[in-house]
Amino acid sequence: xxxxxxxxxxxxxxxxxxxxxxxxxxxxxxxxxxxxxxxxxxxxxxxxxxxxxxxxxxxxxxxxxxxxxxxxxxxxxxxxxxxxxxxxxxxxxxxxxxxxxxxxxxxxxxxxxxxxxxxxxxxxxxxxxxxxxxxxxxxxxxxxxxxxxxxxxxxxxxxxxxxxxxxxxxxxxxxxxxxxxxxxxxxxxxxxxxxxxxxxxxxxxxxxxxxxxxxxxxxxxxxxxxxxxxxxxxxxxxxxxxxxxxxxxxxxxxxxxxxxxxxxxxxxxxxxxxxxxxxxxxxxxxxxxxxxxxxxxxxxxxxxxxxxxxxxxxxxxxxxxxxxxxxxxxxxxxxxxxxxxxxxxxxxxxxxxxxxxxxxxxxxxxxxxxxxxxxxxxxxxxxxxxxxxxxxxxxxxxxxxxxxxxxxxxxxxxxxxxxxxxxxxxxxxxxxxxxxxxxxxxxxxxxxxxxxxxxxxxxxxxxxxxxxxxxxxxxxxxxxxxxxxxxxxxxxxxxxxxxxxxxxxxxxxxxxxxxxxxxxxxxxxxxxxxxxxxxxxxxxxxxxxxxxxxxxxxxxxxxxxxxxxxxxxxxxxxxxxxxxxxxxxxxxxxxxxxxxxxxxxxxxx
Amino acid sequence: xxxxxxxxxxxxxxxxxxxxxxxxxxxxxxxxxxxxxxxxxxxxxxxxxxxxxxxxxxxxxxxxxxxxxxxxxxxxxxxxxxxxxxxxxxxxxxxxxxxxxxxxxxxxxxxxxxxxxxxxxx
Numbered sequence: 001x002x003x004x005x006x007x008x009x010x011x012x013x014x015x016x017x018x019x020x021x022x023x024x025x026x027x028x029x030x031x032x033x034x035x036x037x038x039x040x041x042x043x044x045x046x047x048x049x050x051x052x053x054x055x056x057x058x059x060x061x062x063x064x065x066x067x068x069x070x071x072x073x074x075x076x077x078x079x080x081x082x083x084x085x086x087x088x089x090x091x092x093x094x095x096x097x098x099x100x101x102x103x104x105x106x107x108x109x110x111x112x113x114x115x116x117x118x119x120x121x122x123x124x125x126x127x128x129x130x131x132x133x134x135x136x137x138x139x140x141x142x143x144x145x146x147x148x149x150x151x152x153x154x155x156x157x158x159x160x161x162x163x164x165x166x167x168x169x170x171x172x173x174x175x176x177x178x179x180x181x182x183x184x185x186x187x188x189x190x191x192x193x194x195x196x197x198x199x200x201x202x203x204x205x206x207x208x209x210x211x212x213x214x215x216x217x218x219x220x221x222x223x224x225x226x227x228x229x230x231x232x233x234x235x236x237x238x239x240x241x242x243x244x245x246x247x248x249x250x251x252x253x254x255x256x257x258x259x260x261x262x263x264x265x266x267x268x269x270x271x272x273x274x275x276x277x278x279x280x281x282x283x284x285x286x287x288x289x290x291x292x293x294x295x296x297x298x299x300x301x302x303x304x305x306x307x308x309x310x311x312x313x314x315x316x317x318x319x320x321x322x323x324x325x326x327x328x329x330x331x332x333x334x335x336x337x338x339x340x341x342x343x344x345x346x347x348x349x350x351x352x353x354x355x356x357x358x359x360x361x362x363x364x365x366x367x368x369x370x371x372x373x374x375x376x377x378x379x380x381x382x383x384x385x386x387x388x389x390x391x392x393x394x395x396x397x398x399x400x401x402x403x404x405x406x407x408x409x410x411x412x413x414x415x416x417x418x419x420x421x422x423x424x425x426x427x428x429x430x431x432x433x434x435x436x437x438x439x440x441x442x443x444x445x446x447x448x449x450x451x452x453x454x455x456x457x458x459x460x461x462x463x464x465x466x467x468x469x470x471x472x473x474x475x476x477x478x479x480x481x482x483x484x485x486x487x488x489x490x491x492x493x494x495x496x497x498x499x500x501x502x503x504x505x506x507x508x509x510x511x512x513x514x515x516x517x518x519x520x521x522x523x524x525x526x527x528x529x530x531x532x533x534x535x536x537x538x539x540x541x542x543x544x545x546x547x548x549x550x551x552x553x554x555x556x557x558x559x560x561x562x563x564x565x566x567x568x569x570x571x572x573x574x575x576x577x578x579x580x581x582x583x584x585x586x587x588x589x590x591x592x593x594x595x596x597x598x599x600x601x602x603x604x605x
Numbered sequence: 606x607x608x609x610x611x612x613x614x615x616x617x618x619x620x621x622x623x624x625x626x627x628x629x630x631x632x633x634x635x636x637x638x639x640x641x642x643x644x645x646x647x648x649x650x651x652x653x654x655x656x657x658x659x660x661x662x663x664x665x666x667x668x669x670x671x672x673x674x675x676x677x678x679x680x681x682x683x684x685x686x687x688x689x690x691x692x693x694x695x696x697x698x699x700x701x702x703x704x705x706x707x708x709x710x711x712x713x714x715x716x717x718x719x720x721x722x723x724x725x726x727x
Binding site for chain 2: 065066071072145150154155201202222226566
């Protein structure tokens with residue numbers, strides 16, 4: 001081999017070595033250095049993260065009756081790139097889904113790739129459409145599993161349960177406040193598809209199972225709720241008020257047994273509801289409570305030992321000028337005991353009770369009863385109410401606040417105040433959620449009663465309770481609130497409606513009754529509030545004459561439902577046929593009520 | 606056999622041949638088994654997917670049935686049926702309610718109690 005050919009050979013070999021070295025380096029660069037990057041890009045092409053959706057938890061009542069649960073539905077979607085024959089698809093899809101053909105054709109030709117044709121399609125409709133598409137060999141339409149929230153009881157308890165949005169997030173009521181527990185945790189799975197879009201099961205990657213949402217058990221008893229809903233409907237029919245609220249709660253534990261508001265809406269037709277219908281007025285509406293608030297003034301005076309229940313207070317014969325303004329009573333009273341101030345509902349007497357403790361102390365008691373702060377119930381949107389500090393009171397505020405004017409409270413706060421009296425002076429945090437369990441029934445959390453504070457001494461609570469029994473007697477303002485066989489304690493309230501432009505609206509009243517039963521061992525506390533009730537005569541628009549009988553009817557039914565044993569002595573005094581005899585709603589005049597009371601509370605008052 | 610042929614004869618190493626045959630057969634069987642098992646894996650994957658789909662379908666049917674039961678047994682539905690006359694409810698009058706007095710719990714309730722049949726105690 002001559003040197004020339006040898007050098008050529010070396011050159012060729014070197015060229016090959018160089019070329020293959022470049023290939024090798026490139027290979028190493030791609031396989032080792034850029035491995036992760038290209039592996040990621042490859043995975044993006046054929047590996048998908050499939051979300052496994054968790055099922056939203058159900059909401060149940062105290063007896064495990066279903067209040068809210070899920071029903072499987074499908075979302076019908078189209079992939080525009082897979083639509084082989086859009087014209088042929090329009091016919092069967094529009095027929096099955098009830099969408100006008102033109103509208104559907106416009107959607108399919110919108111130029112987007114992913115097109116949502118219809119949401120919340122029932123399973124049977126989706127199956128029928130699936131069969132039609134398969135028979136016609138039509139491609140491009142897909143079905144995505146979804147679920148929608150169903151409320152079997154429609155409008156019952158609507159403000160408490162609340163509802164969810166399109167993304168299944170709670171936006172009102174317990175659905176919103178318990179979102180964290182109801183929502184659950186979605187799972188996922190990494191999967192690979194073949195060219196036909198089918199999953200290659202052996203290549204399944206990392207997987208995490210979903211955790212379904214927890215079940216929420218409410219304290220509400222649907223049996224009692226049904227009684228309350230029927231009574232509030234009857235009241236709406238009879239008095240046509242603008243708004244109405246009824247609350248029933250168990251004073252010892254703070255459990256809300258029933259809560260209803262009007263106007264209301266159907267949870268299954270929530271898109272048609274107006275904002276006014278969606279308000280839970282028990283916690284977000286402020287009202288001047290009227291005379292029901294006198295229990296606070298009386299409790300303050302008795303608890304501070306400024307007066308005794310039988311101490312007499314001069315009530316100025318019905319007209320008292322204080323701070324340059326006149327304060328009236330609905331009747332002329334001269335001397336009334338503290339007990340009688342509550343029984344007769346004397347404004348002047350209540351004002352003098354508040355004056356006896358002084359502005360600062362009276363304000364302290366208002367706050368101790370829980371007014372001016374949220375109760376802490378597990379419902380969203382609760383307001384504080386409006387209680388001004390004594391520094392911003394006018395000269396006459398000390399005489400107006402005891403009769404429930406110049407303040408704003410929520411119906412729930414008023415119920416809590418009455419529950420404090422029923423509960424021996426203990427203020428308990430109201431609760432709407434009883435327990436949280438898994439779908440298998442394992443208890444995650446069980447909420448026990450929380451005593452917030454001892455507002456007044458048990459003795460003072462008993463003295464106020466004794467006086468409140470007298471309210472539901474022929475001598476009191478709520479004779480019509482009596483329930484045969486049971487002793488009731490309660491207080492009426494009639495407050496002139498506040499005009500949003502200032503002052504008060506003429507002839508418009510918020511009437512209320514707050515009471516508990518049985519008076520000795522209260523099983524439930526109830527509040528009935530009617531805003532701007534329309535009575536046959538304006539002089540009949542009083543708490544005792546409008547809200548009192550409503551309370552009596554629902555308390556009677558609730559006592560029967562809870563199987564409370566009627567008081568033996570009282571029961572003996574009433575002939576059976578009198579107990580069963582239903583008093584017509586029209587008979588709310590004093591004589592009939594007094595007759596009824598004489599047989600119930602007479603032995604005690 | 607002539608000497609010259611015998612000299613050119615290459616004896617077959619039977620042991621080596623057998624070894625190669627066994628190795629080849631083993632590799633062939635292993636290959637076929639691998640292919641078979643891979644196919645089985647795909648087949649079982651499809652079966653698994655089908656079972657999962659069936660399970661999802663059954664769950665869906667169950668959920669739909671539960672929803673229907675809840676709707677039909679809800680208070681509102683029962684009230685409606687009551688109004689339509691499909692259900693009848695008569696309130697129990699006070700006179701017809703018999704209340705049983707539950708005896709107070711005895712502190713020695715958990716102790717051994719005498720049996721009703723004395724012979725059984727012997």
